[in-house]
Amino acid sequence: MISIPHKTKQFGVFIIKLLIVIAAFYFIYHQLANNTQLDWDKFLVLFRKNQSVAGISFLLFLSFWNRYFEILKWQNLAQEVQVISKLEATKQVLAALTLGVFTPVGVGEYVGKALYFEKKDAKKIVFLNLICNGIQVLVTGLFGLIGMVMLGYYYWSILLILSCVVVILISFFTKRILIQGHSIENFISRINAIPKKIHHKNILLGLCRYLVFSHQYYFLFVAFDVNLPYLTLMATITTVYLLASIIPSFQFLDFALKGSLAVYFFGKLGVNEWVTVFVTTLMWFLNIVLPVIIGSYYVLIFKINSSKL
Secondary structure, three states: OOOOOOHHHHHHHHHHHHHHHHHHHHHHHHHHHHOOOOOOHHHHHHHHHOOOHHHHHHHHHHHHHHHHHHHHHHHHOOOOOOOOOOHHHHHHHHHHHHHHHHEEHHHHHHHHHHHEEEEHHHHHHHHHHHHHHEEEEEEEEHHHHHHHHHHHHHHHHHHHHHHHHHHHHHHHHHHOOOOOOOOOOHHHHHHHHOOHHHHHHHHHHHHHHHHHHHHHHEEEEEEEEEOOOOHHHHHHHHHHHHHHOOOOHHHHHHHHHHHHHHHHHHHHOOOHHHHHHHHHHHHHHHHHHHHEEEEEHHHOOOOOOOOEE
């Protein structure tokens, strides 16, 4: 085999990391610069009218807790492989987010976290990350269905429930069928093998995270002078998150997907389209762009050793 000099390997790894960071920032810039629905003049007028140091600080505070709960979730689950500190969990979560921001359905996030562990543990890390994200989807689904019922979308609610029942029934009758050596029964067994204490903590942290970012959405609408009853606004927010969560997309297109759904549902409530677009874009900026900026640093300083992927 041809031996590649160590310095050449290091340079190659650095170029790959640099390309990841450049790609992440390019996609962020592309979405902001090419979104024709964003009227920055209107935004600046309303921002200057309602700007408040306390208000901005509060929104940033919610962004911190949104990501912090995700970090705690990952630290809690990762202990199944290796006990890690909050700082290490922060590095892994933010670096993985940066890697996943321009990959379909966040695939890069799974790879990003696996790179921090031994090669032999890669499959288990992917599995644990699936559990980490899965509880967030379940919480989103539960609150979303409640929101849809509150808004009177009974047909959609019944359709979603029936779809879930069909999926569960199919899973039950095919649980022993092997696909590349794996089955649903094996997957369930692996979930049950994780201590209940870890599952309970994961559910609690997932619930806390959902309440934080959904209310951050709520407070942004309030800041933009949207005067709707609390329950109506929250029900619409939970409905938008539910529908956005079941449509596969690139992470960097997440705000565009939520924006389109939000424009439709909030439009029914009489909310101006441009207000909805700006609120959704700000949510994306606060909870994706800012963490990616920090995560880019962790990507650049990441070091691969021979025992890792």
